[in-house]
Amino acid sequence: MRRTLIFGLAAVLAAAGCGVGETSQPEGGASASSGGKVELSFLVFETPNLNAAFWDAAIARASAKVPEVTIKKLVTPNIDRTAYAKQLDAAGNLPDILQSVNPAGFAQAGKLAPFTDEELKNFIAPKAGAIGGKVYQLPYNTQVIPVVYYNKDMFAKAGITATPTTYQELLDISKKLKDGGTTPFIVGGGGADTWADMYPLTGTVATDVYKKTPDWLLQRAQGKVKFTDPDFVAAAKKIEDLAKNEYIDPAGLSRSYADTEQAFRDGKGAMYPMGSWFATSADANKPSFEVGAFPWPTDDGSPVTPTFTGGGTLVSATAKNVELAKKWALAFDEDKENNDAFVKADGSIPAIKGYTPPADMGPVYNATVAIYQKGMQEGSIFDAFSQEAGDGALPPGLADKAALGVQDLITGKKNAQQFAEFLDDEYAKATQ
Amino acid sequence: MTQTMHRETRVKARAARPPRRRGGFLPALGRFSLFALPGLLAYTLFVLVPIGMTGYNSLTNLNPFNPPTQFVGLRNYVNLLSDAEFHQALLNTVIITAIITVLANVGGLLIAMLLDRPTKLYVLLRGVFFTPVVLSSVVISVIWQAILTDDGLLNSALRGLGIDEPPGWLSDPDLAIYSIAWIMAWQMLGFCVVVYLAGLQGVPRELNEAASIDGAGPLQRFRNVTWPMLAPALTINVVMLLITGFKAYDQVRVITNGGPGNGTTVTMAFQVVQTAFVSNRIGYSSALAAVMLAIVAFISVVVLRFLQKREVSQ
Numbered sequence: 001m002r003r004t005l006i007f008g009l010a011a012v013l014a015a016a017g018c019g020v021g022e023t024s025q026p027e028g029g030a031s032a033s034s035g036g037k038v039e040l041s042f043l044v045f046e047t048p049n050l051n052a053a054f055w056d057a058a059i060a061r062a063s064a065k066v067p068e069v070t071i072k073k074l075v076t077p078n079i080d081r082t083a084y085a086k087q088l089d090a091a092g093n094l095p096d097i098l099q100s101v102n103p104a105g106f107a108q109a110g111k112l113a114p115f116t117d118e119e120l121k122n123f124i125a126p127k128a129g130a131i132g133g134k135v136y137q138l139p140y141n142t143q144v145i146p147v148v149y150y151n152k153d154m155f156a157k158a159g160i161t162a163t164p165t166t167y168q169e170l171l172d173i174s175k176k177l178k179d180g181g182t183t184p185f186i187v188g189g190g191g192a193d194t195w196a197d198m199y200p201l202t203g204t205v206a207t208d209v210y211k212k213t214p215d216w217l218l219q220r221a222q223g224k225v226k227f228t229d230p231d232f233v234a235a236a237k238k239i240e241d242l243a244k245n246e247y248i249d250p251a252g253l254s255r256s257y258a259d260t261e262q263a264f265r266d267g268k269g270a271m272y273p274m275g276s277w278f279a280t281s282a283d284a285n286k287p288s289f290e291v292g293a294f295p296w297p298t299d300d301g302s303p304v305t306p307t308f309t310g311g312g313t314l315v316s317a318t319a320k321n322v323e324l325a326k327k328w329a330l331a332f333d334e335d336k337e338n339n340d341a342f343v344k345a346d347g348s349i350p351a352i353k354g355y356t357p358p359a360d361m362g363p364v365y366n367a368t369v370a371i372y373q374k375g376m377q378e379g380s381i382f383d384a385f386s387q388e389a390g391d392g393a394l395p396p397g398l399a400d401k402a403a404l405g406v407q408d409l410i411t412g413k414k415n416a417q418q419f420a421e422f423l424d425d426e427y428a429k430a431t432q
Numbered sequence: 433m434t435q436t437m438h439r440e441t442r443v444k445a446r447a448a449r450p451p452r453r454r455g456g457f458l459p460a461l462g463r464f465s466l467f468a469l470p471g472l473l474a475y476t477l478f479v480l481v482p483i484g485m486t487g488y489n490s491l492t493n494l495n496p497f498n499p500p501t502q503f504v505g506l507r508n509y510v511n512l513l514s515d516a517e518f519h520q521a522l523l524n525t526v527i528i529t530a531i532i533t534v535l536a537n538v539g540g541l542l543i544a545m546l547l548d549r550p551t552k553l554y555v556l557l558r559g560v561f562f563t564p565v566v567l568s569s570v571v572i573s574v575i576w577q578a579i580l581t582d583d584g585l586l587n588s589a590l591r592g593l594g595i596d597e598p599p600g601w602l603s604d605p606d607l608a609i610y611s612i613a614w615i616m617a618w619q620m621l622g623f624c625v626v627v628y629l630a631g632l633q634g635v636p637r638e639l640n641e642a643a644s645i646d647g648a649g650p651l652q653r654f655r656n657v658t659w660p661m662l663a664p665a666l667t668i669n670v671v672m673l674l675i676t677g678f679k680a681y682d683q684v685r686v687i688t689n690g691g692p693g694n695g696t697t698v699t700m701a702f703q704v705v706q707t708a709f710v711s712n713r714i715g716y717s718s719a720l721a722a723v724m725l726a727i728v729a730f731i732s733v734v735v736l737r738f739l740q741k742r743e744v745s746q
Contacts, residue, residue, distance in 0.1 A: 430711060
């Protein structure tokens with residue numbers, strides 16, 4: 001009954017011309033058997049790095065290992081696969097298998113099938129992203145978010161000889177660059193890619209909040225802390241100040257993710273705080289300058305490495321054959337060639353036991369992995385704000401609101417205190 | 433003499449008319465059902481039933497990720513009254529609607545008057561102006577995004593002209609909504625051109641000639657002859673543009689995603705979808721959708737009645 005009612009809403013929105021009806025609607029998640037095989041739908045998303053050819057080849061390799069399954073590929077209309085999965089679910093069409101969708105909400109509502117400990121035995125962090133002790137998304141890879149990628153030529157031209165190890169040194173470098181007529185930071189977030197503006201804040205929250213209180217977001221869920229607490233406001237103030245000092249150009253907020261990457265390649269700014277997935281893009285399609293990488297620095301120079309582990313494949317609890325779907329998902333995520341392809345295409349750092357990346361990886365990827373490995377050795381791995389999964393994740397929809405709030409910080413429409421108050425308000429709305 | 437002729441004509445016409453079928457109410461109902469029922473069923477199934485369901489959902493706290501669903505009465509509607517984001521979305525929607533209604537109408541009328549000539553070049557130009565109307569809003573949005581971003585065509589041209597710091601058409605919170613409205617007006621311009629052209633071609637040439645003979649200049653002829661005759665075209669354009677403005681979603685989704693910043697370019701339709709499918713609050717978003725439907729219906733009916741009265745009085 002509820003599905004029918006929700007479908008009713010979706011139909012009204014489409015009838016009202018709200019745009020839902022304009023996206024190409026795949027057929028439902030309910031799959032049909034064909035020729036003795038089970039057909040399962042698989043929701044993927046395409047980016048410049050993970051294009052259609054990449055997905056087709058990866059699907060073919062996993063299907064070769066699970067011949068009982070044939071896969072019907074569904075592609076999200078944009079990179080926001082979680083929002084699209086919700087639309088499909090609202091219409092009763094949740095795909096059987098989903099790639100890199102945030103499980104928050106889906107898992108609690110019983111819409112996803114949990115993986116057993118036995119099924120997770122090959123993963124380095126088998127409990128990463130657990131919700132109520134159960135893992136619904138294969139923790140197949142780790143990403144460092146953010147890494148500060150920088151233009152070595154611009155640094156040299158500004159007389160900068162070493163990368164910063166403290167936040168003050170980062171500010172000093174930014175001032176030198178700006179005084180020399182270079183925009184210090186490239187930050188995007190235009191079009192549908194609002195999320196692309198988050199990474200400086202992800203860095204400051206890791207260094208100023210999570211370093212002191214690693215389970216801060218879990219404590220926020222329990223009401224023990226608030227965004228308006230001094231540590232979080234201080235993290236937001238750093239972004240406010242970067243923008244006030246014109247180290248971040250607000251005009252960049254009109255750039256989509258792809259345009260933002262291109263702006264860095266075109267030398268429109270010296271530093272590009274981005275997820276580690278940029279590394280292989282920089283190696284595969286080299287800019288006209290050398291790219292270096294360093295972690296977002298702390299005030300006292302102690303190491304902090306914000307990471308996210310998870311992001312793999314999920315299986316619907318209502319898939320036609322859940323066991324086969326999980327078998328296929330494991331085959332997809334554990335396949336060496338698939339992981340090589342993910343590494344090469346998207347700079348992922350696979351979190352699968354015994355996996356070693358291809359030997360011919362480029363210098364930017366190797367520099368990125370070195371940052372992660374140093375973080376592991378030093379015990380400085382912390383969550384990446386707004387990227388968290390599992391019990392310590394932001395409530396559904398709040399990461400999008402935070403990204404919009406960061407735009408307000410950068411344009412000066414909100415100060416750090418107002419931004420924090422805004423997040424507390426939105427948190428209350430999202431959890432009511 | 434004239435009356436006799438009319439009577440004869442009426443008698444002949446009656447004789448030529450096929451005999452009226454007689455069979456009573458039930459066969460007539462059967463014939464009506466045969467032709468109307470499929471349409472009625474489709475309309476009921478895909479329009480009336482979903483609207484009813486939306487109304488029902490709006491009285492609940494439905495959130496598919498946070499069961500159980502409870503009946504909350506009018507609480508969602510009461511909350512809307514104090515919801516600053518809803519007020520902002522409503523204001524943004526009104527601004528966008530007002531701008532596209534004025535811009536597209538004025539621009540459409542001017543261009544229609546320029547194109548109201550029977551040569552092949554002008555016929556070709558009509559097609560050119562109509563092209564944006566048949567293109568997908570998403571395609572239009574992507575094109576305009578490439579033009580209006582900081583590194584886009586427009587700012588590159590302005591920099592080429594010596595303007596070092598051109599406006600942030602999409603990144604400046606004070607400008608972005610006007611950029612969205614401009615793009616929508618541009619897309620709807622061709623529609624207005626075609627409707628006004630049809631209206632202009634329906635203006636009897638004799639009326640303008642008579643006005644000229646009476647000494648009326650071009651402005652007087654437009655004001656006293658052409659403009660009153662365009663009343664039906666104005667009605668169509670205004671109502672269509674109002675509806676287009678109030679359901680603005682695609683351009684916002686593609687070009688700004690509601691930003692820059694929180695709520696800067698959020699429209700009512702955008703907020704409905706975000707609330708339903710990002711925040712998962714389907715009950716609340718249903719209340720938003722119901723209010724949006726009521727506002728669009730009310731304004732459309734009022735404007736339609738007003739403009740139709742004007743047509744009659746003309």
